[in-house]
Amino acid sequence: VSELRRDPITGRSVIIAPERPFPRTTPVTAGGRDACPFCEGRESIAGRELLAWRPSGSAANGPDWQVRVVPNRVPVLRVESDFAETSDVLLQSLGGLGANEVVIESPRHDASFASMKADDIARVLWVWRERMRDLHRDIRLKSFLVVKSVGRTAGAMLDHPHSQLIALPLVPQHLEDELFGAAAYYRTGRRCAFCDLIAEEKEARLRIVGGDGHTLAVMPFAARVPFETWVLPQAHGAMFEDASDATLAAVAERVRDVVMRLDRVLVSPPYNLLLHTAPRGEMARTCYHWHFEIIPRLESVPGLAWDGGIYINPVAPEEAARAMRAVDSLRA
Amino acid sequence: VSELRRDPITGRSVIIAPERPFPRTTPVTAGGRDACPFCEGRESIAGRELLAWRPSGSAANGPDWQVRVVPNRVPVLRVESDFAETSDVLLQSLGGLGANEVVIESPRHDASFASMKADDIARVLWVWRERMRDLHRDIRLKSFLVVKSVGRTAGAMLDHPHSQLIALPLVPQHLEDELFGAAAYYRTGRRCAFCDLIAEEKEARLRIVGGDGHTLAVMPFAARVPFETWVLPQAHGAMFEDASDATLAAVAERVRDVVMRLDRVLVSPPYNLLLHTAPRGEMARTCYHWHFEIIPRLESVPGLAWDGGIYINPVAPEEAARAMRAVDSLRA
Numbered sequence: 001v002s003e004l005r006r007d008p009i010t011g012r013s014v015i016i017a018p019e020r021p022f023p024r025t026t027p028v029t030a031g032g033r034d035a036c037p038f039c040e041g042r043e044s045i046a047g048r049e050l051l052a053w054r055p056s057g058s059a060a061n062g063p064d065w066q067v068r069v070v071p072n073r074v075p076v077l078r079v080e081s082d083f084a085e086t087s088d089v090l091l092q093s094l095g096g097l098g099a100n101e102v103v104i105e106s107p108r109h110d111a112s113f114a115s116m117k118a119d120d121i122a123r124v125l126w127v128w129r130e131r132m133r134d135l136h137r138d139i140r141l142k143s144f145l146v147v148k149s150v151g152r153t154a155g156a157m158l159d160h161p162h163s164q165l166i167a168l169p170l171v172p173q174h175l176e177d178e179l180f181g182a183a184a185y186y187r188t189g190r191r192c193a194f195c196d197l198i199a200e201e202k203e204a205r206l207r208i209v210g211g212d213g214h215t216l217a218v219m220p221f222a223a224r225v226p227f228e229t230w231v232l233p234q235a236h237g238a239m240f241e242d243a244s245d246a247t248l249a250a251v252a253e254r255v256r257d258v259v260m261r262l263d264r265v266l267v268s269p270p271y272n273l274l275l276h277t278a279p280r281g282e283m284a285r286t287c288y289h290w291h292f293e294i295i296p297r298l299e300s301v302p303g304l305a306w307d308g309g310i311y312i313n314p315v316a317p318e319e320a321a322r323a324m325r326a327v328d329s330l331r332a
Numbered sequence: 333v334s335e336l337r338r339d340p341i342t343g344r345s346v347i348i349a350p351e352r353p354f355p356r357t358t359p360v361t362a363g364g365r366d367a368c369p370f371c372e373g374r375e376s377i378a379g380r381e382l383l384a385w386r387p388s389g390s391a392a393n394g395p396d397w398q399v400r401v402v403p404n405r406v407p408v409l410r411v412e413s414d415f416a417e418t419s420d421v422l423l424q425s426l427g428g429l430g431a432n433e434v435v436i437e438s439p440r441h442d443a444s445f446a447s448m449k450a451d452d453i454a455r456v457l458w459v460w461r462e463r464m465r466d467l468h469r470d471i472r473l474k475s476f477l478v479v480k481s482v483g484r485t486a487g488a489m490l491d492h493p494h495s496q497l498i499a500l501p502l503v504p505q506h507l508e509d510e511l512f513g514a515a516a517y518y519r520t521g522r523r524c525a526f527c528d529l530i531a532e533e534k535e536a537r538l539r540i541v542g543g544d545g546h547t548l549a550v551m552p553f554a555a556r557v558p559f560e561t562w563v564l565p566q567a568h569g570a571m572f573e574d575a576s577d578a579t580l581a582a583v584a585e586r587v588r589d590v591v592m593r594l595d596r597v598l599v600s601p602p603y604n605l606l607l608h609t610a611p612r613g614e615m616a617r618t619c620y621h622w623h624f625e626i627i628p629r630l631e632s633v634p635g636l637a638w639d640g641g642i643y644i645n646p647v648a649p650e651e652a653a654r655a656m657r658a659v660d661s662l663r664a
Binding site: 010012015019090145172174185194200313314 | 342350408
């Protein structure tokens, strides 16, 4: 049974999940196509669907779908768990309450965000949003994590394109830090830090990867790893759940373009795509701005950066952005 | 030239270090003994020493030493750099000011903290402390990171036992979070959270790995990875620089014991050993408590945990501590 614990000093969240496989020093080879539980035709192995995009009106849990959501078979958190907060001041645990779903992003084993059409990616975003809206009805769930992992180094256990959706009964530390910083900025000038950042980056033109009237793909000034890229909607919005279909379509095209460029420049690197979205509540509405962070995982995280202390990045984001923009000329 | 940048929203620190080698997807094999610049007899390759433990009174920069400190040949930060803070509110950079030294922990290529004597490890701790005391004279340097990396997965580029000492002109986010939590706890009861934690863990006896009258090795309640272990001096002290020789000797024996047990239980895992010590200033004196954190690196950091958001740990610290304590019976 899982348990969600908070570090007494830093507030870091850790899920103690004894049902998960014990990690091995030797990497497990990701399963091949023959054993893949996510391929079309193996719906009963993947599990009963919570939601699917079935354009042809095909029956649930059968083939002929484009995106499909199933519960994680070894969930790190469960909706049925008790919300049993311990009373100890130093050693706080929240039981294993939460939700953990797997989004199978394509029926095709070898699809990728670089090869998929923007419409296909928009459907994945649509599914994330719909599942989050549904889980929102459980008021015990406070925040969401959506993580897409590509490649073993990025933590993917299967090659078939998929992502994890996790709903938490608390706000994790990294999001709390972000909210705190955004709120402090807001208090000084009544402005969203992300909106100002978008304006400043568009003016500077040093770190921009791409954009249109609705979205911006930009490398952050303090990029933690080479080619870290953020994709932001230009219009202010704290919560991904509130994004319109039109915004999702524009963001999907921007994400596709970034991943395609990464694949060209870094030769299909492993990467994580992480959704950053405000937790439940009014506080963050004015000062937070949802976005995606794309983190290429070119090497194992070094000791110094292990706990988010200090990152050492050998590639300035200005140089990386230049290389990403140059992909256009290669296509001509 | 390096540059220390702060993320505008979270305050995370990143060193942009274009002189560092560009990371590769394929891991570099750590150099063998024949090419090792840290072995005894190759002192001129390792660099001119800043400090060395030379019991025989041998001459500087020659052989016959037990611990030796040299500047990092490709430093991520430099003492000579300008402290040129940028004025932009959102995009802050501190130039590349700082220090980056390498501590060669033994003249022997295949030594390890598991096989070294406690006295040998105490000399390494002594050297860390002396270098920090010396660097403290530069008031621009605010905090220290000491990181020992063992194994490629943990970020080590060489097998020869060594550690990195980094002095920073700011307090990194993970330490700020820790200080903030410790200060909040102190305000409620005028007590050090770590001192209370030590008392509570000694009472519970669930997560203890080992200890004596002066030190405690304990697995944290919210352990982030399997077999994460903290080594704390039992007497309150915020700064490692102020530790006595006797404390260093006791802590060295405790660290040796933990690494020996990890080597037995996990079969010589890659790991990081990180020093957590208070930054310059009076604020932390009462509420912070220096300690070591030992982080086995059994697999690459998964996407969810990438930025310190949520860690998923498949081994409860109570189970891991039990396995570590059982090593005693194996020795009989």
